[in-house]
Amino acid sequence: MGCFAFVAPALFFYCLFLVGPIFSTVKISLNEWNGASPYMKWVGLDNYIRVFRDPIFYKALGNNIIWILFTIFIPVLLGLIFAVILTNKWVKGKFLYRLTYFMPNVVSLVAVGIVWGWIYNPEFGVMGKMFRALGLDSLASIDYLGDEKLVIWFLLIAGSWTCYGFNMVVFLAGLQGIDSSYLEVARLEGANPVQKFFYVIVPLIKGTIVLLVSNSLIGSFKVFDLIYVMTKGGPYHSSEVISTYMYNSAFNMNDYGYGSALAVVLAVIIAVCSGIFMKLTDRDNT
DSSP states (O other): OHHHHHHHHHHHHHIIIIIHHHHHHHHHHTEEOOSSSSSOEEOTTHHHHHHHHOHHHHHHHHHHHHHHHHHHHHHHHHHHHHHHHHTSTTOOOHHHHHHHHHHHHHSOHHHHHHHHHHHHOTTTOHHHHHHHHTTOHHHHTOOTTTOTTTHHHHHHHHHHHTTHHHHHHHHHHHHHTSOHHHHHHHHHTTOOHHHHIIIIIHHHTHHHHHHHHHHHHHHHHHOOHHHHHHTTTOSTTTTOOHHHHHHIIIIISOOHHHHHHHHHHHHHHHHHHHHHHHHHHHHHHO
């Protein structure tokens, strides 16, 4: 009973701010509601049927998958490479490099979205000026955030820029836990730097890699603020992800029932994908 008294306050706030809203979202998803009416119209599973018949939902899901693949492999790989480089004794100014690489992770994603929007601006953006200086006027005049085929890839560049610094810092912590005797034995056996990287370093920090990949997986499904600030899911839903579509449906279109259904579906997708990933990694470790 004494232990419960210590746990009770945290449990109360957990239920108040997490469990309660989850049940409220599920309840709203089973109704048709505009967010202002005092009454909801019960529609059962109609909102969920609508989700799985909605082509925009599948477009948003596809963009989420692209975001996952890009932000898992590129930032995690870059973070690992930078971490390995910074552990070498011949690198000078390590603190400055760590600070510089980690800084994007400290900046608010809203600010990141605004700054990268300026960079991509075809009229006064830095990228356009750089292309003009190189004589590539045709590339400078392209509205990269207004092109349906290009927008998602340039959003990914901005999103990845904020991730690799965090991965680098975590990998640095993992690399510092490796006993130097392993690397010394590999060197005596004639292993070159590439062989030491793949056959010694990577297996010894497998747990760190799993942690960062799972973190990137969940974060990629929840990405919202960067995309909403830069494009709001446009043009013509070409950069839409599930979270922005959910927000637009609920708060811009006043379709709270459908927006809540999208939120529930997103939560289930995250839970299933995370569970499958953790199950596969646990099986590999046994």
